[in-house]
Amino acid sequence: AKMDDYQLGSIVSGEITDALNHFDSEYTEERLRALDFYLGEPLGNEVEGRSSVVATEVADTVEAIMPNLMRVFTSNDKYVRFAPRNAEDVEAAEQASDYVNYIINQRNDGYKLLHTFFKDALLFRMGVIKFFWEEKEQVDEEEYSGLSEEELVMLMNDPDVEIVEQAETVMESMYSEETGETVPLRSEYDLTVRVTRREGEIKVINVPPEEFLVSRHATGNLEDAHFMAHRTSLTVSELVAMGYDRDIVEKHAGESELDTDREVSNRFQDIEAATGVDPADPTLRSVIYHECIMNVDFDGDGIAERRRICAIGSDGAEILHNEPWDHIPFAVASPILMPHRLVGRSVYDMTEDLQVIKTTLMRQYLDSVYSSTLPRIAAVEGAVNLDDLLDAQAGGIIRVRQPGMIQPLAGASVGGEIRPLMDYLDTIKEQRTGMSAASQGLDANALQSSTASAVAATVRGAQIKLESYARTMAETGVKDLFKGILALVLKHDTNEKMMRLNNSFVPINPAEWKSQFDTIV
Secondary structure, eight states: OOOOHHHHHHHHHHHHHHHHHHHIIIIIHHHHHHHHHHTTOOOSOOOTTSOOOOOOHHHHHHHHHHHHHHHHHHSSSOSOEEEESSGGGHHHHHHHHHHHHHIIIIISOHHHHHHHHHHHHHHHSOEEEEEEEEEEEEEEEEEEEEEOHHHHHHHHHOTTEEEEEEEEEEEEEEEETTTTEEEEEEEEEEEEEEEEEEEEEEEEEEEOGGGEEEOTTOOSSGGGOSEEEEEEEEEHHHHHHTTOOHHHHHHTTTSSOGGGOHHHHHHHTTTOOOOOOOOSSGGGOEEEEEEEEEEEOOSSSSSOEEEEEEEESTTOOEEEEEEEOOSOOEEEEOSBOOTTOSSOBOHHHHHHHHHHHHHHHHHHHHHHHHHHHSOEEEEOTTTBOHHHHHOOOTTOOOOBSSTTSEEEEOOOOOHHHHHHHHHHHHHHHHHHHOOOTTTTTOOTGGGTTSOHHHHHHHHHHHHHHHHHHHHHHIIIIIHHHHHHHHHHHHHHOOSOEEEEETTEEEEEOGGGOOSOEEEEO
């Protein structure tokens, strides 16, 4: 038997709750901590009066990797090309490559999208990107004057045109003696019409890590996950504009603002303080909106089919939309893959402990420098004028009753022990991440006495790590993204259009790209 909305709502709500609990317990704390480490926030173990400097190992490593990654992907305008499987598909494959790269670069903000995608992955273990076909309606009022009857009929037959006002001016008429009336022969019409233009385009957006939910035991790729969702906050106005019932939407407005989400407030904490005031305009209040792609046996035939289900409310039990669905609109990437697991490891995972240890060593080092240059002083009580002692003026006089009543308590300098340790930590970082001063071509002295082949080996060693991150991102997230965009083009964007290919304009028609292509990043 077919499911009703109530049954479906409880299934969706159960999946959302399960995924949320899993993500909150497994990943939210780590992502909060990763961002704090990246921003160099205090570790929480600072001692009053001691050094509270923080090493920025996580940020330094991420920022060293990012320019290299971006250069690999964006050095020419083509992120991806499609390779033909048959000889007769060569031209179509080339057109598909150019058109899909045009969509990401010109119709969307390609560089920024990939930058955020990769940086999310390096910091938070997984970057998420979403692609979809967006239908837009634009309504314009237009005025026409002096239209003939034929032109008027043509306008009235256009389903996208709605007449608002109409005035008729009789230009020629004839008096009929039989009826005694004047009959209009030719009229002109003045109109005001409302024209609705519908157009669609492929949109690509970044999904913040806390907004993406996926079933708890999702393995290596999204195709196998039976549930995933984009959980975001939309206003009442946005949902009503999408065509949903205002009363149902308003019932769920403001019940659990995503703005108070810890990850969102943490992201903006260095530039604002959250106030949490509800907007005065009720249509601007937030509603939690879940767009779920899940396998569920809605039609009761015993086989779970993939559906797109849109639900609102903090638990997602109110179903607004439910339809069969044929593709996954998300691409995900991790820099370091974990076998049989969707969420891999991040650069933060590899450098977090180094940041803690290096911070501790730097603090000890600085404390030792402070105690050497400004040592504590032992003074014999009653034999020293303490006011003089507390006045730290250079060249000042300290009055004492007899010699030897003041002695500095100089701390031991620990620089000799700490410096080698710091260098050792840098070596570990280099082994783990591939990033070092030499690999970035910065440290001329380190390579001064080396042979050319040794220098090349040092740089090559780092590049192998970087290539590994880039290849992993390419074969997972970037490939899925471009395959997905091509699928959307073939499904929705099939009108003939003129495209500039190799500096000349040629007509392309996606409807003619019949066969499958191989995706090469």
